[in-house]
Amino acid sequence: MSNTSLLVAVALGGICGAAHAGPVLDRIRQTGKITLAHREASIPFSYLDANKRPIGYAMDMCAKVTEAIRKQLALSALTTEYLKVTEFNQVEMIEQNKADLECGATSNSAERREKVAFTIPYYITGTRFMVRADSKITDLRGFEGLTLVSTYKTPSLAAITRANNERLLRINIMQANDHVQAAEMIEKEQADGFAMDDVLLYGVLSTRPAPNKLKVVGKFLTLEPLSIVMSKKDPELKAMVDEEMRRLISSREAYAIYDRWFTKPIPPNDHALNIPMNYLLRDLWKYPTDNVPN
Template identity: 60%
Template structure:
């Protein structure tokens, strides 16, 4: 006769099979520390920025990340989950994820094939394209108008490569100036050190709204790129990614994500309580009909 498992041991085995424990390097770190770290930007308005009136990180992408953090807390059955913040730049944001300094990067990062070699992305929360910020009294209207002119672009962004390609292909001889941050690029434009600033249009409108004299600036040109922006996370923890993807899908299908979008794009936002007046574009609206982390590039 075969030896029977003790009743308690059998019950424990069945319970483990019924409710498998979520495990992985990121999930283990969060479980053990009781803390999730969100990477954010300083001036990617309205996606992720420092509210100068409170000194705290805020934004559309951060609100989505906080929803994801709540889902992590529920799935790990944690009584409490602290949220920490880490400010990053275009140059070091991927390093923050790959080195485990942050668990989610909540900003304005484009999901593309080159970056997916090092990190993973969830479902895009915004789809934008690069355009150019200029002084309102100038006659610049498109990229070709910047022949032999100076154009600022934030270091470490996909826009930089796109403009470099257009510059070489069209023989425009644009003097490309790499700025350490979006805010620094606008300052260069304000001081007359460059003739324009090329970046994702949503960021340009956000930065323009933060200026004391927004009417002195305008956004020009057609899209130089199409950029699906998404929360960035580790590619070495598939269970964590599945959890993040599931929560993003829930937020979209329940339309909670639409309400969060409206809060940041169609209503007054801090610190100046000015609205961007940017209803959801057709690119994102159509993409969210069938939400997926798969993007064409």
């Protein structure tokens, strides 16, 4: 056997070994399909277009990762299937093996790392506030004695609840089922503000019938690194995903994907969010890591 043939054989042997070693990779190799979990309305990360197809920044990142997995497993084709998830069940769908990658807007937290694995963050955001355009509120203290809504079971809800209790602000905190419902509560004056990751607030704002009647205010109350989610029981899968994320960043393909979704017009209204990459993400991508502080 020539040296070249030997190297190829060793490489293929390593790939096959990794595929058998990890339960998720083994299932993907055997079935020839991968299931991506997505959100319905987390603009611009993961949402449905006019034809009800999942699109977005996170979906594009997952598409790149999916192709890298196909190549690593030496598959001639890899069918992509989709599973719609919500803020309530996105982690559970990965835990229960109903999805292989979650491509939504899920933050990497210590609590969630007990259940699932995360790759290198593709975005860093934090909790801010959506209010009506004529509101004088500029920070959390401005909601003292008023009503503030957040989405059920999110880090933002936990953060404002904790701060409200610690600072004795007497804020009436309400829970919405999703971001759209929360925005509607502001518009209908059922609440004075909506606390959520600022980029999601801007995404919701871009879809409202009268976006000029709402605004996003305040400094970051929390910092939330958003990442692709996968099984904690398949370290070989995580290694593949991490490797592809590092390649996307070093080749600057990730920067181009970012620009497509954050600085240029996007569906459904062909409005640009005009959100340049913040310094937190720029700095993290200089030395890409999945180690995050929270």
